[in-house]
Amino acid sequence: MKRLNNSENATEDQVIALFEFATEGIILTNKKGEIILINPAALKLFNYEKEELLGKSIETLIPWRFHHAHLQYRKAFNEQPANRTMGHGRNLFARTKDGREFPVEVSLSYYRQDDTLFVIAFIVDITQRKRSEQSMLDQRAQLEKITADMRKLNAELETKVEQRTRILQEALKELEKSQREVNEALNKEREMNEIKSRFVSMASHEFRTPLSTVLSSAALISRYTKEDEQDKRDKHIKRIKDSVKHLNELLEDFLSLGKLDEGRIKAETSAFNVQEFLEDLIDEMKSTQKEGQLIDQHYSGGKEFVTDKRLLKNILINLLGNAIKFSAEGSVITLDIREQNDYLMLSVKDEGVGISEEDQRHLFSSFYRGKNAVNIEGTGLGLHIVKRYIDLLKGSIRLESSMNSGTTVFVRLPISPI
DSSP states (O other): OOOOOHHHHHHHHHHHHHHHHHEEEEEEEEOOOOOEEHHHHHHHHOOHHHHHHTTTTTTGGGGGGGGHHHHHHHHHHHHSSSOBOSSSSOOEEETTTTSSSEEEEEEEEEETTTTTTEEEEEEEHHHHHHHHHHHHHHHHHHHHHHHHHHHHHHHGGGGHHHHHHHHHHHHHHHHHHHHHHHHHHHHHHHHHOOOOHHHHHHHHHHHHHHHHHHHHHHHHTTTOOOOGHHHHHEEEEHHHHHHHHHHHHHHHHHHHHHHHHOOOOOOOEEEEEHHHHHHHHHHHHHGGTTEEEEEEEEEESSSSSHHHHHHHHHHHHHHHHHHTTSSOOEEEEEEEEEETEEEEEEEEOOOOOOOEEEEETTSSSSTTTOOTTTSOOOOOOHHHHHHHHHTTTEEEEEEEETTSSSSSEEEEEEOOOO
16 A cells, blocks of 8 residues: 655645644534544633543533533434534523533534544634624614713703704714714624635535545555555545645645735745746646646747746636636636736636626635536635735736636736836
8 A cells, every 4th residue: 555645744734733723613523422523722712621522422511501402403413414604693602611601603514434424513702702792782772872862952952952953963973973883893793704604614615525535535445455456546545645635725725815814925026037937837737737628828028027926826826727627628728928018918718617797796705606616626715815916916807707608817917126
């Protein structure tokens, strides 16, 4: 049996690190509701040591008064399992080791291995959010009381209409201002909840499939011990490699987004040979092309161009990767680059499934995926990251597409000072 190479071991370490260093609590239980895996964030959340929870019932972490209802809910879930994302309106509570209760939001996912059901729970402490919501409600009630008081005062002091009217007008202006602030805060909270829900739902789905493939293939490899079964071992080793590669791509997207959000990625410009750059890029993309696919590359311009070579490479890898992913076998992908008036003009054209007008309005948003791409692997972060890279280079991006007629992406980058 072949051993995993260093690259695959490194990727496995990254997957373990994602579980160990996640900021949300993650718990894996079996069909009986027994805890079989729990990450450090969850241990810290409930103030337990790992040895105190492994093998224990999940009800250990739930207040006593909810035990009976939760047992019924868990039984129903096991009979008809279904993914449930955060934000479904349920008021849920958890209990720490010392008996302290706190509100939580829980996302449930599941997978089967050898006909055995396993349930994954993503847990977030929303104590601060509940306090913020209560504070907003209290502020709104207070503002409404002020409005009522002002109206009563205006009725009682009709003899001083002009003076009281001015006071009322000022009070109403402040009220409207405060109301706008409250609404803006609530809208921002709602948007953050939606982004978090999309992330948790997407992550649980995208990670579950390759992980299940790795587990099943690793188990099957051990059954093929004869020399004449090498082709069967190779088949499952390839499945493991493909799944690990997909996991690595997911991690790279998450890491890139995190670095961008933290401001850790800066444009570092230098002069480089464009033709050599493109030849290396096309050669690197060959390993991802489908059977019979061709990248038709054209370049016209000077020998060198000045920009951030690393960011430009990431932009083109992402755009070409999308074209390959969403195009059929035997299709042609056209990469056209030309230098024009101190600008580098790039276009990537494919013959793929295309993008609807409705989806085009949201493609550069984080975690957004087109309706005709739900069955194709991806995080919904690629074009969002590309747009932010192009913004760092002071460039622009736009696309033209229609359903089943392919997509063309246009990028315009200015020459940068060294």
